[in-house]
Amino acid sequence: MGRRPDTEAEAGGAPPVAAGVRTDWWAVPERVRRAVEARLGSPVHSAVTQNGGFSPGVAARVRLADGRRAFVKAVSPEPNPDTPDLHRAEARITAALPVAAPVPRLLMSLDLDGWVVLVLEDVDGTTPVQPWRPDELRRVLAAAGELAALLDPSPVAAPSVADRFGGRFQSWRRLSAAHAAGADDLAWLDPWARRNLGRLTAREAGWCHAAAGGALLHGDLRADNVLLTGDRVMVVDWPWAAVGAPWFDVVAMGPSVILQSAPDTAIRLLDEHLAARGADEEDVTTVLVALTGYLLRKSVQPPPPGLPTLRDFQRAQGRAAVHWVRERTAWG
Structure with missing residues (x-):
């Protein structure tokens, strides 16, 4: 029996795009x-x-x-x-x-x-081609590593990742509590995630320790926040900057990369990059679990004002993130 598609790309549909409401x-x-x-x-x-x-x-x-x-x-x-x-x-x-x-x-x-x-400053560059091309993904991952090294220790006063995202990255705990109270049957949740809800909730609890570090992070790295020029990779839009583990941005961008790529190729390149940078495997998985819960829980909430496409994008990223978590944990 074939595995159920975990992402829109696998299912043959076009993934949702990151798009807001622009004003002239x-x-x-x-x-x-x-x-x-x-x-x-x-x-x-x-x-x-x-x-x-x-x-x-x-x-x-x-x-x-x-x-x-x-x-x-x-x-x-x-x-x-x-x-x-x-x-x-x-x-x-x-x-x-x-x-x-x-x-x-x-x-x-x-x-x-x-x-x-x-x-x-106006940058004469383009965003990476979507779906991601492996050569451009490797280029952006390498640039993310170089940027993290340049900004470690952080040259800017910014909140820690725990302070910046702490309230958001407790979503498995909240989903578990809602399910136990009978407030949400979680029928909308991936069956694998429902079966492993206890494990996911327990793993999420350690994410702040896992993500701790001294590097200044972008906090919202995605294809639409990157510009490729002839010789540089420019990173734009820094309102979510925080201080933490130098590999955090790569984990955080991973679900969108998997969504906007051939998933197995994307996961392989992400994992290879993280291993080459010496990121602790267990810490990476812990942070990824917390991020996945955040994306899925947010995806079923009403859209924020002026951001009509955000929930669809979060839902698709959440499904992609589940795929990555399953690969990393091998939980049944």
Whole structure:
């Protein structure tokens, strides 16, 4: 009997994409646009909205009247009231990163009338091809390792991964409690996960210790947060930065890679990379178990304002993560 497909890619369907609700640059209030242009010293001549990523608001490559180019991100509290604080965090982190880091330079930031605007160096690059090509995946994994080494110890004050994700990465415990209380029959959950709920809950409990470390982490590494240039791999969008084990970002991006690839090839390349970097196998599995529970539990909750595709993407990542956990644990 054939194994039931664990991912949309295996089932033959197109995986969901990381896509938010974008706002056109010209829809930003004129007072805010004029303030940005005054700081830049030239008006915006043209703006091309960029797709990809979940953050609502403006994400545009702009050309100024004097010929310079830049990348602009801008949000207001509508439709998602949490996003402005994420942009403020990104501005603080990006401004403090070392010059050697492969990260677009922050040119300016502005907080005006509820709008938060970041203007960054424009990078002439492209996101990795989807489905992932093995050569590009190897290139990005190598770059992630180099970036973690550059940022260890962290040059920026940031919360630990335990503080950043601690409340989120207790999902198996919460699912188990809801099931025991009769509040959720977990019929929506993968049958393998239901059978191993106790093991998953116990394993999740040790994730904070497993993920501890001193490296500055991106915290949200995916294909849509990477730009490939002729000679560099640039990592963008840093609002979730945290301090922890230098391999954490690779584990965290793993479910999206498996989802957007041939799963067995992706898992092999991920595991080979982690082993080559000396990541403890048990610690990796523990963190992966906690991440998997988070993705699955979040996937059945209502979508956040302005992020209509997020839950579908989390659900697909959760299924991909289950595949990886099954491979690593060999639990029946």
